[in-house]
Structures are given as structure tokens and as C-alpha cells.
Amino acid sequence: MTRYLYIALIVIFAGVVLLFKIQNLESVTVSLLSMSVTLPTSVLVLLVYVLGMFTGGFVLGLLRTWTHKATSR
Template sequence: MRWFHIAIVVLFAGATLIFAIQNFQSVTMSFLGVSLRLPMAVMAVIVYLLGMATGGSLWSLLRRSFAGARL
């Protein structure tokens, strides 16, 4: 089972690397009057990291709210 998990991680890392290589053309993102021009792969990583940070914060806030409501 351990080798299966390692194989899945290697396949996912390979797919991510292929995505980054194939999507390195620059894209422009505009938000609230700020424009940012970066390669697509870099933009995807930034959006993913921001999503992880906000999603984790929301999840902990909801857990704390539900725990407080039970008391």
C-alpha cells in the first residue's frame, strides 16, 4: 500500500510539472484596479495558496462556531 501512495504522489507531481511547463505563457489578472501580469503556472500557484489560507481559516471558524453552539 505504501508503494501505491508513493506512485500516486509521483504521478500527481509529474502532472503538475507538465502543467507548469505547458502553461508558462503570461496572463493578465485585474482586480480592484490592480493589474498583474505573470505566467499562468505562477498565477495558479498563487491562487491555490490563497485558497488554502482562506479555506483553512473559514473551516476553523465554522468548527469553532459549531462547537460554541453545542454548549
């Protein structure tokens, strides 16, 4: 029974992601210094989310290391 619940949740999540992708096909241009890139809005949101996950985890790990080293004798 639990297996079917997980399968249903995966299918619903995949549907929501697909719906988000379909509804956000307009292109946006992102510029930084002299570089610029044009990509769909949904791809930009996904890239920002993934980048936030990686950098957020890195920053938390770095802060944890610094506080541990600062409080150790």
C-alpha cells in the first residue's frame, strides 16, 4: 500500500514540474558584466534553485567548521 502512495506522489510531483515547465516557456535574458545568456524562465528558476542548494550547503558547512574551530581549545 505504501509503495503505491510513493508512486502516486512521484507521478504528481512529475506532473507539477512538467506543468511548470510548459507554462513558463518565455525566454529571459540574464546579464553579468559583459556576458549574457537567454533561456526559458523555467530553466532559469531550476538553475537558481540548484545553485542555491549547493551554495547554501557549502555556506552552512563552512560556518559550522568556523564555529567548531573557534570554540575548540
